[in-house]
Amino acid sequence: AQSVTQLGSHVSVSEGALVLLRCNYSSSVPPYLFWYVQYPNQGLQLLLKYTTGATLVKGINGFEAEFKKSETSFHLTKPSAHMSDAAEYFCAATDPGGGADGLTFGKGTHLIIQP
Amino acid sequence: EAQVTQNPRYLITVTGKKLTVTCSQNMNHEYMSWYRQDPGLGLRQIYYSMNVEVTDKGDVPEGYKVSRKEKRNFPLILESPSPNQTSLYFCASSFRPSNQPQHFGDGTRLSIL
Numbered sequence: 001a002q003s004v005t006q007l008g009s010h011v012s013v014s015e016g017a018l019v020l021l022r023c024n025y026s027s028s029v030p031p032y033l034f035w036y037v038q039y040p041n042q043g044l045q046l047l048l049k050y051t052t053g054a055t056l057v058k059g060i061n062g063f064e065a066e067f068k069k070s071e072t073s074f075h076l077t078k079p080s081a082h083m084s085d086a087a088e089y090f091c092a093a094t095d096p097g098g099g100a101d102g103l104t105f106g107k108g109t110h111l112i113i114q115p
Numbered sequence: 116e117a118q119v120t121q122n123p124r125y126l127i128t129v130t131g132k133k134l135t136v137t138c139s140q141n142m143n144h145e146y147m148s149w150y151r152q153d154p155g156l157g158l159r160q161i162y163y164s165m166n167v168e169v170t171d172k173g174d175v176p177e178g179y180k181v182s183r184k185e186k187r188n189f190p191l192i193l194e195s196p197s198p199n200q201t202s203l204y205f206c207a208s209s210f211r212p213s214n215q216p217q218h219f220g221d222g223t224r225l226s227i228l
Binding site: 009034036041042043044045049102105106108 | 155156158160163207220
């Protein structure tokens with residue numbers, strides 16, 4: 001069984017500063033990895049995904065994430081935070097073997113942007 | 116527009132009164148799933164369905180039922196709701212369960228008094 005750990009339930013950064021949201025996974029084989037964003041009163045929207053190939057993945061809204069197998073990590077970054085980035089962010093993993101279990105989510109990180 | 120539609124968006128009800136949350140997708144997806152979201156716990160899978168008439172339990176199935184009679188619909192049924200089922204519920208769908216990103220509905224907030 002795999003698990004996903006997001007370090008920090010709340011992260012606060014100043015507008016214009018670097019955003020770094022941490023995600024580590026634990027599974028017997030490297031999973032497919034996803035970052036989702038949830039704005040208030042909305043569903044989850046896919047930011048980016050890693051399946052195979054290039055380990056640096058670019059997503060929407062200027063976000064990117066790097067898959068590091070040696071560190072079992074998939075941290076999300078954005079060079080310059082914007083007020084509109086304030087939201088809940090979820091890292092998720094799934095079995096690349098095509099199993100039916102769906103997504104295993106981390107507990108989420110609430111990103112706060114200080115003006 | 117491709118979307119997953121849940122109804123109702125909000126519901127306050129009482130213990131023991133059966134309720135159904137509907138979920139419909141217009142993307143011809145085979146795979147559908149229900150999650151509940153609770154503070155500090157993230158999203159946890161309740162049930163999933165690989166295709167019509169094929170359903171299986173997720174991580175937290177107790178107190179819930181589902182059915183998949185048509186490809187586009189995947190209702191979540193609470194036969195006898197209890198206060199510990201007060202939560203935010205999300206339906207999701209995708210073409211295949213694993214390497215395809217799932218599309219989520221906007222959520223249903225249930226309050227069981």
